Amino acid sequence: MGSQALTDQQLLDALRAGVERSSNLIAWITDFHGGPVTTEYILTADIARELIDRHYEVAVEFANRKLVNGLTARKGVKARKLLGSRRTDVVVLNNGLSPAALIEVKIGVRSLGKIKGDLAKLAGTIALLKSPYAARVVAAVVYQVHVTGTDKMEWRDQLLPAIQKIETRIERELERYRFTASGYSFAIHPLQSSTEGITERAIEDDGHEKTLGAHGHATRFYAVIIRSTRVPPPPPRTVAELKAQLDE
Numbered sequence: 001m002g003s004q005a006l007t008d009q010q011l012l013d014a015l016r017a018g019v020e021r022s023s024n025l026i027a028w029i030t031d032f033h034g035g036p037v038t039t040e041y042i043l044t045a046d047i048a049r050e051l052i053d054r055h056y057e058v059a060v061e062f063a064n065r066k067l068v069n070g071l072t073a074r075k076g077v078k079a080r081k082l083l084g085s086r087r088t089d090v091v092v093l094n095n096g097l098s099p100a101a102l103i104e105v106k107i108g109v110r111s112l113g114k115i116k117g118d119l120a121k122l123a124g125t126i127a128l129l130k131s132p133y134a135a136r137v138v139a140a141v142v143y144q145v146h147v148t149g150t151d152k153m154e155w156r157d158q159l160l161p162a163i164q165k166i167e168t169r170i171e172r173e174l175e176r177y178r179f180t181a182s183g184y185s186f187a188i189h190p191l192q193s194s195t196e197g198i199t200e201r202a203i204e205d206d207g208h209e210k211t212l213g214a215h216g217h218a219t220r221f222y223a224v225i226i227r228s229t230r231v232p233p234p235p236p237r238t239v240a241e242l243k244a245q246l247d248e
Contacts, residue, residue: 004056004094005136006101008225012189014054015103015142018047019191019221035199036146036219037107044089044105047142051092056100062091064125067099072133079128086121102126102139109143110166112173115224119177122226123184131230139226142191145170149216154201156216163197163218174224185229191221 022043026035037043044060051058064086068079092101102125104118122139129137147153147162171188178186197220 004092004100006056006092006138008138008227011101011103011138011140012191012223012225014050014056015047015140015223016191018043018050019142021046021050023192023219023221035217037144040089040105040107043107043142043144047103047105048090051090051101057093057096059091059093061087061089062093063087064121067091067102067125068128069097072098072129074128074130077128082128083125086125088122088125098133099125099129099137102137104141105143106141107144107146109145109170112170112177115141115143116177119181119186119224119226123181123228126226126228127183131228134228134230137228141224141226143222143224145218145220145222147218149201149218151215154216156198156200159198159200159216159218163220167220167222170222183229185225185227187225189223189225191223196220 022037025042025046026037048058048060063083065079065083067088068077068083073079088102089105090101090103091099094100102122104115104122106115106118109115118141122141126134126137126139145163145166147159147166149159153159153162174186174188198218199216201214201216
């Protein structure tokens with residue numbers, strides 16, 4: 001495949017469609033009551049499938065050191081030593097050499113602490129790339145937040161505030177995290193509409209009487225989009241400028 005770059009919107013569209021695949025699967029196996037994705041492999045696979053369907057060059061569990069190679073690495077960078085065995089869940093590649101998108105997936109998130117390591121890993125990998133390559137990469141941490149209903153929390157007006165409390169906490173924690181990670185922008189994007197993700201407690205009706213069924217739940221998905229704010233140099237006008245950029 002030829003060289004490709006993704007805009008934030010193109011990646012978000014693919015992530016939303018991947019999340020929808022996983023949500024539809026869970027709905028089907030729970031008789032449409034829904035629930036959380038219980039393994040990251042399901043969500044990872046559905047996101048990868050969606051990107052493949054959109055004709056991107058996709059790899060799963062890709063070694064980060066292969067992204068920081070002789071073509072893309074900043075001068076003096078020893079990727080094998082710095083990155084070791086670290087891998088990224090889903091990668092979109094350009095001709096198998098340079099990264100266009102990096103995606104990590106997490107479930108069971110209730111605070112930024114659960115994804116902070118993923119944010120640092122993705123930003124740290126981008127930092128090792130020459131600025132023209134770093135500027136082209138869009139990275140994302142896709143995460144699921146789930147609140148389980150109880151006998152005291154079973155309807156929409158109870159479940160919605162519970163998950164909104166977690167959403168607000170993560171947003172505030174990300175605001176503080178930004179100050180420790182200069183050189184990058186971080187933005188949270190919902191991967192569902194505002195009306196999705198809340199399922200009230202089931203009501204069972206056998207034709208004679210109605211009884212309470214499975215507990216409700218709030219299950220939502222988000223992505224933190226990461227971009228390098230390092231400004232790439234302008235196109236070289238001389239051989240000397242080209243050499244300087246190659247030696248970055």
